[in-house]
Amino acid sequence: MSTDTDRSGRLVADIGGTNTRIALIAATGNRLQYVGRYQNREFVGLDAVIARWLDEHPDARPRQACLAVAAPPDGDTATMSNCSWSFSGRELAARFAWDRVRLINDFQANAYALPWLQPEDCHEIQPGTSAYPRLAVLGPGTGLGGAVLDTSHRHHLAVACEPGHMDLAPGGAEELELWRVLMREHGRIYTELLLSGPGLQRLHRALGLLQGLTAEPLRSEDITARAVAGTDALCRATLHQFCALLGAASADFVLASGAFGGLYLAGGILPTIPAFLQTSDFQRRFADHGPMQTHLERMPVRLVTHANLGLLGAGHAPLA
Structure with a gap:
């Protein structure tokens, strides 16, 4: 069963050249929930990693996201140099029904x-x-x-x-x-x-x-x-x-x-x-x-x- 924390929480991701970590953090507080770690080489793109994490944690229903990327984000997009991925925050928000999203280094x-x-x-x-x-x-x-x-x-x-x-x-x-x-x-x-x-x-x-x-x-x-x-x-x-x-x-x-x-x-x-x-x-x-x-x-x-x-x-x- 989902909780209010789950529904109002923020999806957070740390996207490195080798691994990606994803978790949920409550709107207030300091505790990370549902922490998952994934090998980038096993996925065609970040959206596939996020989809896997959501499948593994159906109780987590974040309404916003902050994606930390091992690359200098160019506004809404990020192109990684140590990994072949490129993605758009707006496109990810549309796919996963997020109200707000930000890409940061x-x-x-x-x-x-x-x-x-x-x-x-x-x-x-x-x-x-x-x-x-x-x-x-x-x-x-x-x-x-x-x-x-x-x-x-x-x-x-x-x-x-x-x-x-x-x-x-x-x-x-x-x-x-x-x-x-x-x-x-x-x-x-x-x-x-x-x-x-x-x-x-x-x-x-x-x-x-x-x-x-x-x-x-x-x-x-x-x-x-x-x-x-x-x-x-x-x-x-x-x-x-x-x-x-x-x-x-x-x-x-x-x-x-x-x-x-x-x-x-x-x-x-x-x-x-x-x-x-x-x-x-x-x-x-x-x-x-x-x-x-x-x-x-x-x-x-x-x-x-x-x-x-x-x-x-x-x-x-x-x-x-």
């Missing part, structure tokens, strides 16, 4: 979730306090996404960014040698090229070549697992390099956006390696920015461990 949704996080939803990487009203969220997964949240407005304003396409510079002589290896295959070294799941594999292969080794072809999750377990020296060196570069890129993102109120790390990779990240060169490279070092050292840095950050943010994002 997936990390824009992550930003809208930040004020709703509880202490248990985060792992502290760097302690700190700040009165700055602007927060940043950044995370490697299929790609590298980011957004900022300005809390100085009466209604918080999240702005999607594209940090994955910032240029990435070597931080010393050793990284310069790594860059030379990478540039034989890639003309331009940018953040998402290395700071992502596929990027971790590129780093693994390039570090192997630098050491005169032929790296075993591994999935990104296997590289992280071996690195954390300490069973593979090349995998461990790869993950250390990944964390160091992430620290440098995170600081560049904070400095460019003025988000000194706090940095929240998200994405699909980092929640699996909190202890490794904590003891890596991430913090040193994050702070190592000349006259801005003091500002960066005293701002809080937290790793988000909430399982459905994008869904939570899509539930609280304004629809207008």
Whole structure:
């Protein structure tokens, strides 16, 4: 039997390059219901995923929707670069009888979730306090996404960014040698090229070549697992390099956006390696920015461990 919550709730979706998550969130409140996760490759389009979710949860009858997409939405439409899908909010609303719908960037949704996080939803990487009203969220997964949240407005304003396409510079002589290896295959070294799941594999292969080794072809999750377990020296060196570069890129993102109120790390990779990240060169490279070092050292840095950050943010994002 349907409830008033079901009828007045909002469908929320977090549509990544690999997976799509869908849930229902009540018109007021913070609880996600009917959370479903789907592999994109098993569906011809987003409408098929939504139809499957509705079939699985017939008691859920949302009247509005907020769709967080791993792409820069162009008004009513979204075309994904890490997946072959393209869709229109208006067409989806007409098919599923929604009164209102909004498409936002997936990390824009992550930003809208930040004020709703509880202490248990985060792992502290760097302690700190700040009165700055602007927060940043950044995370490697299929790609590298980011957004900022300005809390100085009466209604918080999240702005999607594209940090994955910032240029990435070597931080010393050793990284310069790594860059030379990478540039034989890639003309331009940018953040998402290395700071992502596929990027971790590129780093693994390039570090192997630098050491005169032929790296075993591994999935990104296997590289992280071996690195954390300490069973593979090349995998461990790869993950250390990944964390160091992430620290440098995170600081560049904070400095460019003025988000000194706090940095929240998200994405699909980092929640699996909190202890490794904590003891890596991430913090040193994050702070190592000349006259801005003091500002960066005293701002809080937290790793988000909430399982459905994008869904939570899509539930609280304004629809207008």
